[in-house]
Amino acid sequence: MSATTHVFTETPTGGTQRVVVRSPGDTEQTALIRRHLRDIADRFARRDFGAAADVHGAAMPGLALLKSADPGDLRVRYRDIQTGAEIQCSSSNPKVVWALHAQTYPIWKCPTHSIDSSRYTDASNTTGRVKSPSTRQSH
Numbered sequence: 001m002s003a004t005t006h007v008f009t010e011t012p013t014g015g016t017q018r019v020v021v022r023s024p025g026d027t028e029q030t031a032l033i034r035r036h037l038r039d040i041a042d043r044f045a046r047r048d049f050g051a052a053a054d055v056h057g058a059a060m061p062g063l064a065l066l067k068s069a070d071p072g073d074l075r076v077r078y079r080d081i082q083t084g085a086e087i088q089c090s091s092s093n094p095k096v097v098w099a100l101h102a103q104t105y106p107i108w109k110c111p112t113h114s115i116d117s118s119r120y121t122d123a124s125n126t127t128g129r130v131k132s133p134s135t136r137q138s139h
Contacts, residue, residue, distance in 0.1 A: 002022075003021060004020065004022065004033060005022055006019050007019075010100075011088075013092065014088070014089045014100040014101075015090075015100050015103070016087065016088045016089075017037075017086060017087045018084065019033045019085060020081065020084035021083045021084055030083055033085050037078060037084075037087055038085070040087060041077070041078035041087045044074075044087065047067050052103065061102035062098065062099030062100065062101075063103070065096065066096065066103070069091070069093070069096050073091050073093045075088075075089070075091065076088070
């Protein structure tokens with residue numbers, strides 16, 4: 001993970017996970033990112049959230065709702081970007097949007113991610129929860 005930067009952005013309809021290389025010329029790492037995120041996007045589209053559960057725990061907030069979402073209630077889109085890839089998840093169903101936003105919350109406590117929360121919170125926010133829409137960056 002030291003060769004990449006992960007950026008999680010909540011949107012009004014869901015969120016985006018973007019993973020990029022830290023060294024723009026690292027084409028091998030860029031290819032690895034793309035292969036990995038393509039696989040994750042394919043799994044998410046099939047309601048397979050095993051990778052997220054493995055990293056963040058099976059009790060991750062919103063996970064059960066995402067697994068049981070109707071096929072039309074969760075849209076997953078993968079795309080290559082210049083130095084990596086991104087996955088966009090969205091829904092018009094407010095419960096699914098809540099579940100997508102809840103998926104990024106455990107990242108704050110995940111030992112495999114490093115979050116600079118000072119970039120995304122303010123002094124009036126005493127909940128520890130980043131206001132939406134927001135961006136969270138991890139390494």
